Amino acid sequence: MPEYVEKASDMGPQFRVPMTRKRRAAAARRGNQGVASGTVRRHGWRRTSADEQLLEFAGAFGAITLRHAAEYFYGGVWETARKRVQFMREAGLLERSDNLRWAGTVVYPTASGMAAAAAPGLPELRALVPSEERMLHRLLVAEAALRMRARGVRVVAERQMRAVERANDSGQAAETFARFCGVAVAGSPAAGEFGVSVSPTVDGNGRARWFGVPVGMAGELHWPDFTAIVGGRIVAVEMEITHKERWRMLQVLRGYKLSIEAGHVAQVLWEVTPDVQMQLEGRRGADGWDDGLLADLGFLESGQVPDWSVKGRPMVVRAAQGRDEGVRYALSQKTLPPSLRCSYRLWRQWLQVWEQDASALEFEEWLMRPRTMTQLRAMSQ
Numbered sequence: 001m002p003e004y005v006e007k008a009s010d011m012g013p014q015f016r017v018p019m020t021r022k023r024r025a026a027a028a029r030r031g032n033q034g035v036a037s038g039t040v041r042r043h044g045w046r047r048t049s050a051d052e053q054l055l056e057f058a059g060a061f062g063a064i065t066l067r068h069a070a071e072y073f074y075g076g077v078w079e080t081a082r083k084r085v086q087f088m089r090e091a092g093l094l095e096r097s098d099n100l101r102w103a104g105t106v107v108y109p110t111a112s113g114m115a116a117a118a119a120p121g122l123p124e125l126r127a128l129v130p131s132e133e134r135m136l137h138r139l140l141v142a143e144a145a146l147r148m149r150a151r152g153v154r155v156v157a158e159r160q161m162r163a164v165e166r167a168n169d170s171g172q173a174a175e176t177f178a179r180f181c182g183v184a185v186a187g188s189p190a191a192g193e194f195g196v197s198v199s200p201t202v203d204g205n206g207r208a209r210w211f212g213v214p215v216g217m218a219g220e221l222h223w224p225d226f227t228a229i230v231g232g233r234i235v236a237v238e239m240e241i242t243h244k245e246r247w248r249m250l251q252v253l254r255g256y257k258l259s260i261e262a263g264h265v266a267q268v269l270w271e272v273t274p275d276v277q278m279q280l281e282g283r284r285g286a287d288g289w290d291d292g293l294l295a296d297l298g299f300l301e302s303g304q305v306p307d308w309s310v311k312g313r314p315m316v317v318r319a320a321q322g323r324d325e326g327v328r329y330a331l332s333q334k335t336l337p338p339s340l341r342c343s344y345r346l347w348r349q350w351l352q353v354w355e356q357d358a359s360a361l362e363f364e365e366w367l368m369r370p371r372t373m374t375q376l377r378a379m380s381q
Contacts, residue, residue: 029090059157072150093112137241174210
């Protein structure tokens with residue numbers, strides 16, 4: 001015999017709705033919200049390691065899309081991701097937003113979700129509601145970190161770096177966290193395993209900085225968007241999709257140069273939009289190659305087109321890319337000239353034509369050719 005619950009009707013009298021197994025489980029999840037939800041069967045669900053990894057990563061990086069959750073945490077199975085996200089939302093561990101059409105469903109942990117994902121050795125972070133204005137940058141950073149994480153690389157979010165560097169000490173908390181993350185601190189297991197030693201940069205106040213990059217004499221710090229720990233060394237990753245003033249970019253680059261020379265940062269990977277790429281690399285002029293900021297600071301050869309096939313450069317620049325289709329669309333709209341910006345639907349149609357065309361050009365370069373628009377207009381008639 002099915003159970004029934006009373007539900008008020010718009011018609012006045014009450015009627016009974018059958019209480020199915022799914023409804024009982026959902027009611028149990030809503031009735032047992034909080035940090036411990038999902039730890040026992042009577043809560044209406046059981047938390048998995050994949051759920052906790054999602055909560056920890058999304059909490060550290062601020063947000064991910066449901067498509068990211070499916071690809072990187074649930075074996076590429078969309079329905080599994082949708083169901084697990086729904087369970088965590090009903091359990092009060094996760095929130096979702098569907099306000100940005102291009103992003104689809106964006107998920108981020110609640111305070112309970114952050115606490116549920118807390119693990120020994122990781123800094124305590126507060127919950128936040130991600131800003132829609134900076135959502136493209138946030139999701140690009142998260143996606144780049146997810147790609148590295150999928151290859152077995154340890155990644156450290158900016159929020160985690162700030163948390164350990166804020167400690168009221170002389171840098172011990174940051175050093176302990178660096179050891180925990182696999183940085184080859186002198187005397188650490190990583191130093192013995194990889195045969196290298198990483199030293200911190202000392203800021204203007206004489207404090208050792210393991211994750212922040214000093215950029216002034218008064219203790220000011222610059223924070224990478226995230227860092228990757230590769231072979232015991234620190235690789236700083238910068239997702240730069242907004243053109244900075246020359247003096248600001250120079251300040252950051254000089255800070256990185258000092259950190260590289262100190263044996264602190266091994267490499268800086270810049271993922272950038274075309275305008276930032278030109279600022280860093282330079283451009284082809286009437287009389288040859290006009291240097292960018294990297295050549296001005298000695299990171300590239302003056303007067304030469306950058307050759308990124310050379311391994312071991314301390315600074316590497318490459319085009320920012322989004323694998324998630326919605327992120328890719330938003331990034332494309334940011335880099336294309338206003339005359340070529342379009343709806344998500346039309347952009348997808350153009351993308352399909354580009355894929356069928358098998359062009360050697362990147363999509364945006366292909367789209368900006370005059371004959372491409374002639375071709376697309378002819379097809380739409």
